[in-house]
Amino acid sequence: MSTWIAALGLAAWLGLLTAISPCPMATNIAAIGFLGRRVESPRAVLLAGLLYTLGRMVAYLGVAILAVWGLASLPDLAHFLQGGFNAILGPVLVVVGMLLTGLLVLPWSLSLAGDGLQDRIGAGWWWPLLLGAIFALSFCPVSAALFFGSLVPLATRADSRFAVPLVFGIATAVPVVLVAVIIAFSAGSLGRTYNAIQRFAWWAQRITGWGFIALGIYLTLIHVFRVPIGW
Secondary structure (H helix, E strand, C coil): CHHHHHHHHHHHHHHHHHHHCHHHHHHHHHHHHHHHHCCCCHHHHHHHHHHHHHHHHHHHHHHHHHHHHHHHHCHHHHHHHHHHHHHHHHHHHHHHHHHHHCCCCCCCCCCCCCCCCHHHCCCCCHHHHHHHHHHHCCCCHHHHHHHHHHHHHHHHHCCCCCHHHHHHHHHHHHHHHHHHHHHHHCHHHHHHHHHHHHHHHHHHHHHHHHHHHHHHHHHHHHHCCCCCCCC
């Protein structure tokens, strides 16, 4: 039970880090701000923001479930993961930690949203849902590392195809809902809130990143190089 709770807690933390990373957070603010320009009622702006958030949650949840299910449904791969999961998890955690701390910078990002996508968006409740899903799948290096390098292995290790990804998806929604509320009812304070979130994100990413590096080095020494280290 304690292991299960720890997995859910870590999934929530990874989701929060993903949402407040600079690239996703800037995208969220721009998208919700754009959606809000099309309506005058604060409640309608908030509704559009919530639908956008729901689209992101569903996209993250769907991809995570498919990834975990795909890994579990391949017998040879599942057998390999059961026997050598820690051996590959160590180096993966080191790379993810380096990305979070800024020691490793990748020059690429996966964007499914073209420059003219927002100009083609029309009216209707489903457009915010679609926009949220598309932007959720436009991974930056840090968000991709957190999702594929941390969440998917965590859900696989915990044998959780739904609960861990669901908690991750809910956690990614919290900062986005906050942004939607601020844009709808108090747009003037958005800049201060954004700066505060970014300061928190800077420290949170680096503390988590160094923790991942330390844990990754430990797992690598134990399971790859067979160094007899005990706690």
